[in-house]
Amino acid sequence: xxxxxxxxxxxxxxxxxxxxxxxxxxxxxxxxxxxxxxxxxxxxxxxxxxxxxxxxxxxxxxxxxxxxxxxxxxxxxxxxxxxxxxxxxxxxxxxxxxxxxxxxxxxxxxxxxxxxxxxxxxxxxxxxxxxxxxxxxxxxxxxxxxxxxxxxxxxxxxxxxxxxxxxxxxxxxxxxxxxxxxxxxxxxxxxxxxxxxxxxxxxxxxxxxxxxxxxxxxxxxxxxxxxxxxxxxxxxxxxxxxxxxxxxxxxxxxxxxxxxxxxxxxxxxxxxxxxxxxxxxxxxxxxxxxxxxxxxxxxxxxxxxxxxxxxxxxxxxxxxxxxxxxxxxxx
Numbered sequence: 438x439x440x441x442x443x444x445x446x447x448x449x450x451x452x453x454x455x456x457x458x459x460x461x462x463x464x465x466x467x468x469x470x471x472x473x474x475x476x477x478x479x480x481x482x483x484x485x486x487x488x489x490x491x492x493x494x495x496x497x498x499x500x501x502x503x504x505x506x507x508x509x510x511x512x513x514x515x516x517x518x519x520x521x522x523x524x525x526x527x528x529x530x531x532x533x534x535x536x537x538x539x540x541x542x543x544x545x546x547x548x549x550x551x552x553x554x555x556x557x558x559x560x561x562x563x564x565x566x567x568x569x570x571x572x573x574x575x576x577x578x579x580x581x582x583x584x585x586x587x588x589x590x591x592x593x594x595x596x597x598x599x600x601x602x603x604x605x606x607x608x609x610x611x612x613x614x615x616x617x618x619x620x621x622x623x624x625x626x627x628x629x630x631x632x633x634x635x636x637x638x639x640x641x642x643x644x645x646x647x648x649x650x651x652x653x654x655x656x657x658x659x660x661x662x663x664x665x666x667x668x669x670x671x672x673x674x675x676x677x678x679x680x681x682x683x684x685x686x687x688x689x690x691x692x693x694x695x696x697x698x699x700x701x702x703x704x705x706x707x708x709x710x711x712x713x714x715x716x717x718x719x720x721x722x723x724x725x726x727x728x729x730x731x732x733x734x735x736x737x738x739x740x741x742x743x744x745x746x747x748x749x750x751x752x753x754x755x756x757x758x759x760x761x762x763x764x765x766x767x768x
Contacts, residue, residue, distance in 0.1 A: 440538075447547050447549055448549040454500070456548060460742045471517075475500055479500060529715065545717050579606045582607050590679070592614040604639055614642070657678055703724045
């Protein structure tokens with residue numbers, strides 16, 4: 438017989454841990470199912486300076502504190518527990534299957550996160566280690582490259598936005614893009630070109646080009662860039678490489694259970710984080726519209742639990758529209 442919980446959270450990253458804190462502290466029997474080990478992407482972050490109350494903390498240290506906190510309130514965490522399928526039962530409960538076990542709960546919160554899409558070039562993984570020079574988040578890591586020379590890669594909205602953000606910190610920023618045209622929105626491209634054309638600008642473009650290798654001794658020292666039209670390769674001396682070529686949501690296991698966007702992100706009600714399946718919420722970087730930040734992932738998890746309580750009070754609420762009077766502060 439499947440073990441029964443009030444709340445099952447799939448994913449032990451910041452969103453899942455934020456959700457479990459509020460669920461278990463409210464005395465709901467709470468289980469986190471984590472494919473690997475708690476923390477997700479944040480475990481690869483050497484320094485976090487944009488999370489409230491911490492001037493500077495490493496990703497692993499923050500996750501250790503979060504895990505300790507939630508388990509103190511009674512959250513159970515099962516690691517190496519890859520979820521293979523979910524099903525809504527006739528009695529309204531949610532059944533969650535792993536390769537070895539089956540669980541049921543009154544509600545489930547999907548928080549599997551997402552993974553940075555990589556270039557797949559020599560040196561990328563080597564220098565992805567904390568503090569060695571490869572990053573996937575300009576908002577997170579730009580301050581660590583103050584007065585340095587960096588290369589950014591990509592042509593979408595995030596690539597352009599984060600490249601512009603980096604110009605506020607780095608001495609020089611070189612944006613490498615495989616085409617002449619950018620996929621980013623017109624207003625962002627206009628802002629980018631305005632910055633490039635400024636007198637004395639610290640932003641330069643290397644178009645029709647791709648990164649083929651990242652090199653250095655112990656840290657990033659140069660990037661090898663190839664012109665896709667001429668085939669010529671050149672070396673760019675730099676202190677860091679920021680890769681902005683997209684994200685891959687970890688949502689394959691919910692295909693056919695909840696609705697996914699064209700790119701695989703889970704669709705949900707943006708106010709209450711409800712999916713199309715009653716009792717199933719979504720939180721964090723795996724959902725459409727996520728801000729892809731540590732603090733917003735945690736907040737998503739908290740919001741999901743707040744609305745989970747509303748669902749427990751009145752299951753018919755699931756099909757109601759957004760109402761001001763349902764705000765948590767009015768309970």
